[in-house]
Amino acid sequence: MKKENVIVAEELTKAFGDFKAVNAISFEVKKGEIFGFLGANGAGKTTAMKMLIGISKPSSGQATVAGFDVYTQTESIKKNIGYMSQKFALYDDLTVKENITFFGGIYGLSRAKIKEKREQLVSELGLENISNKLVGSLPLGWKQKLSFSVSLLHEPKIVFLDEPTGGVDPITRRQFWEMIYKAADQGTTIFVTTHYMDEAEYCDRVSIMVEGKIEALDTPKKLKEQFKVDSMNDVFLKLARNIE
Amino acid sequence: MSISLSNISKSYKKVKAVQDISFDVEPGELFGLIGPDGAGKTTIFRILTTLLIPDEGTATVAGFDVVEDYKAIRNAVGYMPGRFSLYQDLTVEENLTFFATIFGTTIEENYDLIEDIYVQIEPFKDRRAGKLSGGMKQKLALCCALIHKPKVLFLDEPTTGVDPVSRKEFWEMLKRLQKKGITILVSTPYMDEAALCDRIALIQDGEILDIDTPKAIVSKFPKTIYNVGANNMYKLIQALQSYKHLYSVFPFGEFVHYTDKRDSFQIADLKSYLQNKGLANISIEAAQPNIEDAFMELAK
Amino acid sequence: MKRFIGFIKKEFYHIFRDRRSLFILFGMPIAQILLFGFAITNEINNVDIAVLDHSKDATTESIINKISTSKYFTINELIAREADIETAFKKGKIKAVLNFEKDFSRNLIKEQHATIQIITDATDPNTANSITNYINAILQNYQQDKNKGIVVEYQIVPQTRMVYNPELKSVFMFVPGVMTIILMLVSAMMTSISITREKELGTMEILLVSPLKPFQVIIGKVVPYIFLSVINAAVIVLLSIFIFKMPVQGSLFLLGLESVLFIITSLALGILISTISETQQAAMMISLMGLMLPVILLSGFIFPISSMPVPLQIISNIIPAKWFIIIIKGIMLKGVGMAYVWKETLILIGMTIFFIGLSVKKYKIRLE
Incomplete structure (x- = not known):
């Protein structure tokens, strides 16, 4: 089955002076794929992602996201992607409903659509009893699930998740991955940046960045076979050691 | 006992942070508090380091009561809080010197204890702490916590946000410190780090789920786990969730971990059920449970 | 002691x-003084x-x-x-209009009485007041010149003398x-920020879990x-002496001592602020709102306390700055010694x- 590519990067580079934070990376991500974008802190993950979501201009190379060019069509990119990060998710001092309404509003959803989505989301997540509570009072796991749902409000083609499940309890974390699988099954592409290697195990394919370059790119299974280890954590350890 | 808690409870306003916590840590032991964010790990650390007074219960550290003898504890323990807590505008060396001075010692006096950690950051000793990488900061923080040769070392989530390589190195350092006779209490949200501790306490929502060696905790897992894989993860989970003999199903990387209610589970039964649900490339095989399985079973 | 010195370092x-x-x-003190x-x-x-x-005669011309x-x-x-007066004001350039009545000279000579209307823009009342006073003074002066040699039956000529700041230099008041x-x-502000910064950074936790005593931390800060x-x-003080030629009448030594006293008062306030605020931002807000505003508004620095409503006058007593301003004005401008400011000094010490x-x-000594 040949699926269309929704993210294509060719020799994408970002240099700060002489330092190449992202050094000619090339990869494709297919529609409905869960793509893990791994690397240590400072490996260039965040810089690369900023270029893909249209908030940082590449120094050279090409990339399209959802069919739009990262140099010239950043506004169209922003309309077609969702973004969720652990650092910035929702407003703690707004209620669940107010958050949904606000984020629906900034993505230009009509009032009727927001209302429909809001009700759907509240019932799907089982938040009926607490939909008028402040988000700040919810447990971390609920916040993250809600925040992921909110990033899907405007039915984006691609969702970028920045270290989505760090610190969550194991059960909530799996519920979270079930939500991700569901979104992927419905054709949404999921782009996960993380340095938690066990999150990588859940992805269809992963790339591992080391010092600005993609040093490995394959399914977790094949990578583990290739490095003859049992976990992605060990893949990463071996890879880092080889490069040193 | 190096550390001993009995029936410790603590609330912030109306929220119960920890409830009726009791455990002991032997001298020279590497003891892990394993649990997600918000489980109450930091509260326990703050009670033990005399920063908070428990509402109920008593606790001692190195033989001193955490409320009555707080001054003695403050002299005897090393503490590395959850966030990076060094002076970013001071250099590596200045930070270390400062902490040595306020504990009334010098770097030279206890150099043997920190030597194998400090040599790794020594090349950057004139660099400001704020400019170090995550792994380096963590090593410096550990040096600062060790500089006065504490009897007990408290490390609150030392490996959170640190890359796998630095994490591995960090645990190796802890093992070496343990050999030097230091008692270590460490907390982490990463279940895979549990196996590196002598004993662990699994903690969630302020309550302890179990205390034992990592091996014993895993061996207590009551069910046989099967790794199930198929061509579509979402449909596989959906199908398993509506399977009438299901006990539990959790995604685990490229597979799901499945347990069955029956004692007489037949792989073939499940396989044909899944095939009927339209799934392909089905694989089912028995697997070893791990700490995470145990945690989820206990937290149910 | 070694610990303490390490901390200060x-x-x-x-x-x-x-x-x-x-x-x-x-930079701030220099900029403020110059400003x-x-x-x-x-x-x-x-x-x-x-x-x-309206007259355009010899008298009006010479007055103008x-x-x-x-x-x-x-x-x-x-x-x-x-009708054009209003327009002139609205253009915003002029601050006052002098309106001479018709036949000014003739009225003055024949009826010994002529009128000038002074219209001022009172959007800034202080300036308007000063302008009126200055024009009045010039007119009086003109009249005295005219009347030289003429015997006037009754005339009260007030002699004003401004003491301590004879040239009415406002910089003397501002310093x-x-x-x-x-x-x-x-x-x-700086102490409260520096203590709360340690709380925010998390280093306070480590300092608390150390043998450093609380008072060592505070004094060290x-x-x-x-x-x-x-x-x-x-x-x-040097700027005001050398750039604005402000005379310091009293003892520089006493001035220094009183300043150190006030600095300690402020530091104590800073520590107090840091104990009630958790973040640097909160500390800064409390310092600005809780200290700056009262100092500017209620200390008598800009608005004289004697012309405040009684409740505010009472409140002004609890503001340390009020007493310090009285003390240093006394020392700098009046040249008084301890004999005159002991009361204020005692109040500051008490505070x-x-x-x-x-x-x-x-x-x-703990986190809560």
């Missing part, structure tokens, strides 16, 4: 590494006025001449009709005020800022002890 590192704050710390000294002033200089002269040759006023516009503000800000504040106070006591009591 660390504090100096913080201060000298934060270039921006350091610049503000020393108040040169720009913000109640003195009248080259004020633009307009004239509506006298006014325009003074350094205080510049005739900007000659207005022809009453004590600015000094007070700067010392208050630097001492109170305070000592560097005593140094900085003393330097600031000296810079301000300081109170604040220190309160903050030691409030200082937490």
Whole structure:
């Protein structure tokens, strides 16, 4: 089955002076794929992602996201992607409903659509009893699930998740991955940046960045076979050691 | 006992942070508090380091009561809080010197204890702490916590946000410190780090789920786990969730971990059920449970 | 003691590494003094006025001449009709209009009585007042010149003499005020920020779990800022002496002692603020709102306390800055000694002890 590519990067580079934070990376991500974008802190993950979501201009190379060019069509990119990060998710001092309404509003959803989505989301997540509570009072796991749902409000083609499940309890974390699988099954592409290697195990394919370059790119299974280890954590350890 | 808690409870306003916590840590032991964010790990650390007074219960550290003898504890323990807590505008060396001075010692006096950690950051000793990488900061923080040769070392989530390589190195350092006779209490949200501790306490929502060696905790897992894989993860989970003999199903990387209610589970039964649900490339095989399985079973 | 010195050393590192704050710390007093000294002033200089002269005779001409040759006023516009006065004001350039009645000379000679109307723009009441006074003074002066040699039956000629600040230089009034503000800000705000910064960073946790005693932490935080504040106070005094030629009548030594006392009061306040705020931002807000505003508004620095409503006068008593301003005005301008300011000094000492006591009591040896 040949699926269309929704993210294509060719020799994408970002240099700060002489330092190449992202050094000619090339990869494709297919529609409905869960793509893990791994690397240590400072490996260039965040810089690369900023270029893909249209908030940082590449120094050279090409990339399209959802069919739009990262140099010239950043506004169209922003309309077609969702973004969720652990650092910035929702407003703690707004209620669940107010958050949904606000984020629906900034993505230009009509009032009727927001209302429909809001009700759907509240019932799907089982938040009926607490939909008028402040988000700040919810447990971390609920916040993250809600925040992921909110990033899907405007039915984006691609969702970028920045270290989505760090610190969550194991059960909530799996519920979270079930939500991700569901979104992927419905054709949404999921782009996960993380340095938690066990999150990588859940992805269809992963790339591992080391010092600005993609040093490995394959399914977790094949990578583990290739490095003859049992976990992605060990893949990463071996890879880092080889490069040193 | 190096550390001993009995029936410790603590609330912030109306929220119960920890409830009726009791455990002991032997001298020279590497003891892990394993649990997600918000489980109450930091509260326990703050009670033990005399920063908070428990509402109920008593606790001692190195033989001193955490409320009555707080001054003695403050002299005897090393503490590395959850966030990076060094002076970013001071250099590596200045930070270390400062902490040595306020504990009334010098770097030279206890150099043997920190030597194998400090040599790794020594090349950057004139660099400001704020400019170090995550792994380096963590090593410096550990040096600062060790500089006065504490009897007990408290490390609150030392490996959170640190890359796998630095994490591995960090645990190796802890093992070496343990050999030097230091008692270590460490907390982490990463279940895979549990196996590196002598004993662990699994903690969630302020309550302890179990205390034992990592091996014993895993061996207590009551069910046989099967790794199930198929061509579509979402449909596989959906199908398993509506399977009438299901006990539990959790995604685990490229597979799901499945347990069955029956004692007489037949792989073939499940396989044909899944095939009927339209799934392909089905694989089912028995697997070893791990700490995470145990945690989820206990937290149910 | 070694621990304590190590702590102070660390504090100096913080201060000298934060270039921006350091610049503000020393730049602010200089900028403020220069600003108040040169720009913000109640003195009248080259004020633009307009004239509506209905007579256009010799007398009005010589009066206008006298006014325009003074350094205080510049005739900007000659207005022809009453109706244009409003327009002239609205243009915003002129601050006052002189309106001479018809037949001014004739009235003056024949009826010994002529009228000039002074219309001022009172959107700024202080300036309007001063302008009126200055014009009045010029007119009186003109009249005295005219009447020379003529015997007038009754005349009261008031002789005014301004003491302590004979030239009415507003900078003399501002220097004590600015000094007070700067010392208050630097001492109170900087200490409270530096303590709350440790809370925010999480380093406070480590300091608490160490053998350092609470008072060592507090004193260690305070000592560097005593140094900085003393330097600031000296810079301000030197600037006012050498640039604005402000005479310091009293003893410089006493001035220094009183300044150190006030610095300690402010530091104690700063520590108190840090015990009640968790973040640097909160500390800054409390310092600005809780200290700056009362100091500016209620200390008598800008608005005289005697003309305040009674409740505010009472409140002003609890503001340390009020007493410090009285003390340093006394020393700098009147040249008085301890014999005259002992009461204020005692009040400041009392306040300081109170604040220190309160903050030691409030200082937490734990996290809650």
